[in-house]
Amino acid sequence: MPPDWVPVERRWLGMDRTTLLPAAIVVVLVALAMWGLPALDRAVPVDDPAQAGDVLRVGDVEFDPAAGWSIDSGVLASDPPESGGFPSTAQVSKDGFVFSVASDEFDGTPAELMAQLQKNNERLNDGTDIDMGRLQTFQTAQGARGVIGRFTFTGGTGLVAAYVFDDTGVEVVVTGPVESDDAQLEADVVGMVRSIRPVTSVEAS
Amino acid sequence: MTRTELLDRRAQVADEVGWGQRVSWVQPRNACLWVFVAVIAYGLWYTVSQVRTQGPAYGEPLGISAVIFSVYAVLFWWFTTHIDRYSRQPLDLRVAAFLWGGFAATWAIALHGNSALISLYAKLGSPAFAVDWGAGLAAPFMEEWGKGAGVLLLMFIAPRVLRTAFDGFVVGAFVGLGFEIVEDILYALNSAPDGFGVDPVGSSLHTVALRLGTGFTSHILYSAIFGAGVVYLVGTLAQRRRVGRGLLFCLVAMVLHWAWDSTAALGGGGGLILVFLALQVVVAIVIVLVVFHVTVGPERAAMRDLMAPEVDDGTLTAEEAAALAGAWKQRRAYRRGGGLRDRRRRGHRLEAAKDLADALGAAQGQETPRVEFARAELARFPVDDGEPRPAP
Numbered sequence: 001m002p003p004d005w006v007p008v009e010r011r012w013l014g015m016d017r018t019t020l021l022p023a024a025i026v027v028v029l030v031a032l033a034m035w036g037l038p039a040l041d042r043a044v045p046v047d048d049p050a051q052a053g054d055v056l057r058v059g060d061v062e063f064d065p066a067a068g069w070s071i072d073s074g075v076l077a078s079d080p081p082e083s084g085g086f087p088s089t090a091q092v093s094k095d096g097f098v099f100s101v102a103s104d105e106f107d108g109t110p111a112e113l114m115a116q117l118q119k120n121n122e123r124l125n126d127g128t129d130i131d132m133g134r135l136q137t138f139q140t141a142q143g144a145r146g147v148i149g150r151f152t153f154t155g156g157t158g159l160v161a162a163y164v165f166d167d168t169g170v171e172v173v174v175t176g177p178v179e180s181d182d183a184q185l186e187a188d189v190v191g192m193v194r195s196i197r198p199v200t201s202v203e204a205s
Numbered sequence: 206m207t208r209t210e211l212l213d214r215r216a217q218v219a220d221e222v223g224w225g226q227r228v229s230w231v232q233p234r235n236a237c238l239w240v241f242v243a244v245i246a247y248g249l250w251y252t253v254s255q256v257r258t259q260g261p262a263y264g265e266p267l268g269i270s271a272v273i274f275s276v277y278a279v280l281f282w283w284f285t286t287h288i289d290r291y292s293r294q295p296l297d298l299r300v301a302a303f304l305w306g307g308f309a310a311t312w313a314i315a316l317h318g319n320s321a322l323i324s325l326y327a328k329l330g331s332p333a334f335a336v337d338w339g340a341g342l343a344a345p346f347m348e349e350w351g352k353g354a355g356v357l358l359l360m361f362i363a364p365r366v367l368r369t370a371f372d373g374f375v376v377g378a379f380v381g382l383g384f385e386i387v388e389d390i391l392y393a394l395n396s397a398p399d400g401f402g403v404d405p406v407g408s409s410l411h412t413v414a415l416r417l418g419t420g421f422t423s424h425i426l427y428s429a430i431f432g433a434g435v436v437y438l439v440g441t442l443a444q445r446r447r448v449g450r451g452l453l454f455c456l457v458a459m460v461l462h463w464a465w466d467s468t469a470a471l472g473g474g475g476g477l478i479l480v481f482l483a484l485q486v487v488v489a490i491v492i493v494l495v496v497f498h499v500t501v502g503p504e505r506a507a508m509r510d511l512m513a514p515e516v517d518d519g520t521l522t523a524e525e526a527a528a529l530a531g532a533w534k535q536r537r538a539y540r541r542g543g544g545l546r547d548r549r550r551r552g553h554r555l556e557a558a559k560d561l562a563d564a565l566g567a568a569q570g571q572e573t574p575r576v577e578f579a580r581a582e583l584a585r586f587p588v589d590d591g592e593p594r595p596a597p
Contacts, residue, residue, distance in 0.1 A: 003365060006234045016234045019361045022439075023236035026354045030244055033318030033347055041321040044328050074332060081336040084474025105400050113401060120402045123262045169401055 046072055050092060054078075057199065059088040059103035060168045064195040066188035069094040074101075077199075092192075097176035097185055099192055106169025110146045111135070113162040113169045121151075128153040130160055141194045146170075148193070159189070165198035172196065211514045216570035218510040221368065221443045222503065224292040224566030228301075228363040237361040241305065248308030252387075263397040266409035270393035273413055278386045281425060285382060288497070289375040290559070291504035291530075292566060298363055302376045305355030306383030306428070311391070314351030315384075319343040341467035345459035348384070349431050352424070353455065355380045356432040360439055368443040370433045370500040377432015381424040388424070389416040422489045423465060430493060431458035433500045443503065454496065461489050505530045511565055512558070520580060521558055522588060529558050550586050557583040 001007075006016045050056075050065035057077040065071060074090025075081060091100040106113055114135060121128040128151060135149040138161060146163035158175035174189055206214070219225065232238050260267060286299070322343035327335035356377050360367050367376060396412040397405035434454030440446030464471065464485050472478030508530035515521040521529075528539035540551045557579070564579040 004229045004232055011234065014234060015236045016232075019234075019236040019238075022357050022361050023240045026237075026240050026244070026358055029350055029354055030313050033314040033321075033351070037318050037321035037325070041324045041328075044325060046328055048328075048332075071332070073327070075336060076333075079331060079333045081333045081470065082473060083337050083469035085336070085469065087332075087336060106403070116401050116403060120398065123402070125261065171401070 046070055056090045056092070056101075057086045058090045058101045058170075059086055061101075061103045061163075061165060061170050061196060061198050063090075063101060063192055063197070065092045065099075066094075066192055069099070069188065072098075094188070095177075095182065095185060097174065097189065099189060100173050101196065102171045102173075103168055105167055106164055107167055108164060108169070110162045110164050113164055113171070114147050114149065114160070117160065117162065117171060126154070138193065140196055142197050144197070159193075161193055163196060168198065170196055206513075208514065208517055211517055212570070214510050215514055215565070218507045219566050219570040222292045222507045223366045223368040223372070223443070224507070224511070225563075225569060226295075226363075226365040228295055228298050228366055230297070232362070235362060237358045241301070241309075241355075241358045241362060244309040244313045245304050248312040251312040252308060259394055263394060263405050263409075266397040266405045267390070267394050269406060270390050270409050270413050273417075274386050274389050274393075277389075277417060277420065278382060281382050281385075281420070282379075285375065285378045285425070291371070291501070291508050292369075293563070294372060294375055294379075295366060298359065298366060298376065299379045301362075302355060302359060302379035303383035305358070306352055306380035306385075306424075307387040308383070310348065310351035310355060310380065310384050311387050314354070315344070315348045315388075318347035318351070322347065337470035338467055341463045341465075341470070344466050345462040348424075349427060349455070349459050349462055352377070352380045352384055352428045353431045353435050356428075356435045357439065360436065360441070364441070367436070368441045369503050370436045370444050371504045373432040373434075373436030374429045374496065374500045375432075377435070378425050378429040380432065381426070381428025384428065385420055385424040389413070389420070392416060422486045423462075426489055426493045427458040427462050430454050430461075430496050433496055434458065457492060457496075461485070461492065465489075508562060511562055511570065515558075515561070515580075519588075520561075520583065525554060525558055528555060529562065554583065554586045554588075557586060 010017050012020065048071040050067055050069050050071055052067040054065055054067075054071075055062050055077040056065050056071065056074045057080075058074060062077055069092040072091040072093050073087070074092070075086050077086075080086070088104055089100065089102045091098060093099065106116075108116070114130065115132070118130045118132055121130065130151040131149055135147045138146050138148040140146065140163070144163060144165065146161050148159060148161040151158055151160050153175075156175065156178050158173060160174075161170075161172040163170040163172075172193055174193075176185070230238070256267070282299075282303075286293075319340070323335050323339035326339045326342060356367075356373055359376055360373075367373065393409040393412045393416070396408045399408040431454065434451045434457075436444055436451070437447045437454060438451030464481075468478055468481050468485065472481045509526060512521055512526045512529060516523050516526045524539060524542070528536045536555060539555065540548050543551055561576070561579040561583050564573070564576045568576050
């Protein structure tokens with residue numbers, strides 16, 4: 001018998017029966033990874049509303065999420081990981097508004113950081129564009145100066161702010177419904193933008 | 206044993222361990238082959254789409270890291286091939302294992318599964334819990350199972366070749382190598398935007414350096430252990446099913462992976478991290494050496510049986526046969542056994558004897574012109590004097 005010949009009594013729907021079980025096991029594993037677990041993840045809602053007094057730490061900076069906003073990602077300063085390292089991104093959201101913060105090393109001014117962000121947009125060429133001609137100075141509650149401006153992307157428009165604390169740069173991106181006129185939400189956003197501060201200043205205060 | 210019995214045993218053992226057998230890639234009735242090809246095809250498509258998306262933005266770091274890790278891959282490819290010195294796996298099987306690890310286990314299984322699991326840990330536990338333990342509780346399942354799935358499929362695609370636990374060890378190592386290389390390139394690419402993308406090449410090279418330093422004691426090692434475990438779990442003609450040992454090996458690989466991905470949390474974020482890292486490397490190497498010695502036994506026994514007729518007719522000495530089937534220490538002891546002046550001849554004889562073993566294995570223990578030639582090559586270096594004879 002040729003080595004790869006499959007006798008008729010060993011076939012099922014034309015396939016070699018001995019290969020069906022291992023093939024099925026792998027198909028189940030692939031299906032679980034590609035569809036099963038992601039579907040389960042989507043089905044489990046994020047149920048972590050920010051409480052008054054919560055502080056989200058993002059690398060070496062932190063901010064006060066507005067009470068009632070959902071903490072989509074990020075770690076509370078009061079619940080530090082065992083490893084000691086906080087993630088460098090965090091995101092909160094409410095009623096279609098998404099407020100995200102990213103921090104990383106940066107050597108320069110807030111304006112230079114904003115220019116770098118726009119350079120990244122041009123590099124990625126994904127349709128995101130910061131209106132560099134209409135940037136404004138913005139001040140945090142602790143008096144640190146940053147720059148803030150509007151940007152457009154394929155899904156609409158948003159706000160982007162940039163700060164630099166010592167050697168740590170911070171990028172804040174806010175997106176939301178264009179037609180929204182919810183004054184409370186806008187006040188929440190402004191409050192969160194103003195609350196951004198380096199961790200050391202909090203420890204000192 | 207009579208000579209006839211020795212020759213019968215040689216043919217039997219060559220068949221048992223699949224020595225010299227080839228893989229057929231035309232098996233339309235083999236469901237494992239269809240799944241294998243389909244999942245790799247998805248992985249290749251995903252890779253191309255990723256490169257098309259990220260390539261224009263971060264082409265330079267992508268290119269540099271790809272070149273560096275390609276050189277790295279060649280180094281480990283050589284090493285893994287070198288340890289497979291008995292019934293060596295054919296090249297196409299090693300390439301297939303590499304492709305599964307690099308394109309199927311990564312993109313089709315690990316990427317999606319890990320992301321979903323870590324997100325679930327954050328929702329059901331806490332974000333801090335996910336930061337500490339998320340990767341450690343996701344990767345051992347999604348990555349080790351994903352890589353092990355490749356060994357499982359190849360066992361049924363190449364049942365005449367992949368027959369011993371040592372075969373699973375070697376094929377698993379090649380799956381791990383593929384995974385390691387592609388994952389490393391992905392990590393290097395993902396780190397390019399770090400620091401707000403000011404220095405994409407520098408950020409990537411930083412990641413490259415970290416991954417280069419930890420390469421051997423991660424995926425290659427875990428997958429080798431897991432691959433051996435899969436063969437024990439399933440069983441073959443040459444390796445009876447040993448469920449307990451198989452589960453133990455798979456579990457050990459997963460625990461090592463868990464410890465690796467949880468180093469920061471285990472070390473408490475302080476200076477203990479380096480201690481844990483060093484400890485893990487030492488423990489992982491000790492374990493893989495133990496697994497190597499446990500699995501390589503049947504391959505060495507097969508080598509002894511394959512060469513026994515050559516010892517019987519004086520083509521090879523018993524000392525040479527023992528060195529050929531032994532570990533590197535035995536080979537070194539044999540080479541040095543005749544003093545400095547005779548070391549070269551002994552080295553040549555050992556290498557020529559290995560060629561003869563390969564030729565005999567490929568011929569399923571039968572006499573062929575290639576076997577005769579390999580035997581003549583061996584005879585050019587006589588058993589007991591230092592002067593080479595002219596070629597016959």
